[in-house]
Amino acid sequence: MTTSKHFTWMHIGAGSFHRAHQAWYLHRLLVQGDRRWSIALGNIRDDANQLLDILAAQKGEYALETVTPAGERSYEKITSIRKIIPWDEPLSALVGQGADEETRVISFTVTEGGYYLDTHFRLDQSNADLQADLKGGARTIYGTIARILQTRRSQDTGGVTLLSCDNVRHNGERFRDGLTEFLTLRGERDLLAWFKTNTTTPNTMVDRITPRPAADIAGRVKEKLGMDDRAPVMGESFIQWVVEDNFIAGRPALENVGVEMVGSVVPYEEAKIRILNASHSCIAWAGTLIGQSYIHESTGTDDIRRMAHDYVTQDVIPSLMPSPLDLAQYRDVVLDRFSNPYIRDTNQRVAADGFSKIPGMITPTLIECYRRGQQPKATAVLPALFFIFMRRWHDGELPYDYQDGILDAAATHAMFKSADPVALYARDAKLFGPLASDKDFEKLLRETITRLDAWVLAKAPRVTAQ
Template identity: 70%
Template structure:
């Protein structure tokens, strides 16, 4: 590497980063722009097998994309030039983050990885946050504290902290959470440095990326001859919108199709409310009727209608006027979800519901009431999630439910109470001020009752490919 090489350090070694951000930086390399390389790291040890596989391949891997018509393409991604080995103290990550060549520290930690409450403030009561306030590094906040302490001590050069997660106002909300964390830790010097020497642009990211399955590697080998130990696949569609506010330089992402804008607000609102919320709706509903894959559930008429009505009746009026053609966006999204070749699982999309309800769904509920409308179509989504949680507490889900903010013992105890639905409707962490609304509680109860018998009926699924 030459001295002109800048490092994009990424925290979060999941599939989405490798199918999305790494793809865009790879495209720059393909254009002959060699100024930026990725160094990939992870906060927890759960990605160690993947990191080892990538290290054995010098960071290279194959991305398989597939269109709704079944056209597959294969591309070797070469933008990850350094694999940062995990260690308990995150020493290698800290060293890379402190290196003056590192100009951007980006992260994908899922919605739950920000530990925000319904008011979008850091929840200091969570055990992981408590541990990090005591000096641990279980969360993004604890990890970045170590990284930026070392950077400040080494040279103090500025750096951009870039969220690439499906979180509304993700840059602003991450930053507020991080600054709150630093205040609670008493890190006054680092707090002042972060306020003056970092930026946190908002972003909107989009590409459906299912967890890799065992059938990808044989297809990659047949197509390319490469015996890939870490392939990843995603849909052909991809989008990235970024607020152009970088403090230490950035890649020329506009040359590879990234939209650099003054405000991502209209893009992220449409994406989060139309795509992300509908995705969750379909996954919860599909699980309840015995289906495994998103495409099966989207192709089920009643489930597709739930998502279509939610967007049409409640979201589009909430987001109008918009620079986007919202009806067309809705239809494209449902077409993407119907892609039988992606084989995205309901398990993956159903995850983190305790963060998705307040983040993706409650804003539409509230805005409907504010304009004098009853959000009957939107109420279907938290009603489905309630029925889904009841299956979970009965141990009758067909898979393990994963949720970054789940307190399993407390939630199971609540769900076993005779007034469990009333308690759910009154949960301020999920529903904000609507937790005090009798109209909302009544609507939710009526909706749960109307869905209960339907959710007990297994639905036919499309023939498997």
């Protein structure tokens, strides 16, 4: 890390979060005068081509607007993305950059569904994209990274750190296990051996609420920075990044810009995933059901805030103790952040990917409560809300398009058409693991759904619960 040579940090996933989070940290290094690292940005799918074209025209530069809970806005031109990788169907440009000797870190933000894991953390081989990649394709992170690593191996360009930057628990370990299984299924024994000795996959915890940019942000950016920016991003003022310090081929001096480089991220990620992420989804599902559009609006609704507060206080905090963090204080900070009226984060954005969030963020707390001999009444509210939310989806009555990377639409519609949808839902092992065969859990879930149906009807009487 002390050499003057220039290195590339390649990021896969051209969404707002990367540009408001990791790119911001590397930009701060540039501002400090450390110019050894810059970002090359690309995408696996073709759904970000317009954004990539805009960023290419802007030479990778864009504005970041941040806003505090008190409404104080700040503006900064982000300059750490120095190369935009054009998308092509075989991903030749992405693979070429990933295999380049100067590329020493490859990070990615694929979210929960992008790991294609079941509740036993094995690859869900029924997924069509994963099936295609097992036959040599590059539609998923596994097929794409396999293609990059094969090229690095053949060109002898050395080891590389593969860095997950999303909300999946133990994300580095999950990715490593997933890619190991993927290469094993493909019979890639030589590449698997190379992967095991020439890469590291640190665990990380990332945090910054990054809503879709408001329609009027471009005008504010023009006024404050003089930029005609067609790709601005916005985020809350709060930011955190905790990274396991395990980089095989060097890394930026991230500790100089506030990144917490640690031996283990487990206490941080458990608190963040269970307290922040799960509560966020709880608020989004509940708010949607009573006709609300924004997270701050729903967090400010007493009943909904109480659901999230009780879930954390009664079930999560006992599950995470002992902890080096003040979990009650963390809970309060999180709820205050969600209450920020200036972020205008949508329930639609946060409500997405529930079929991955239930097993990843919520079921562990359910299981641990039962292990302690406690009935998880407060936690059961979350999957109950999701059931009612998806029933609304089934009936075509959601006010927006629901997005979920692993949604099996046909199976979900069939569940709600069955004689007892709650039974099928409660017995879904992909969602609830060992609790899927637990009659007490099914009874609790049924009672909670009935109670919340009445709550929804009382709060939004014009919407008839089924």
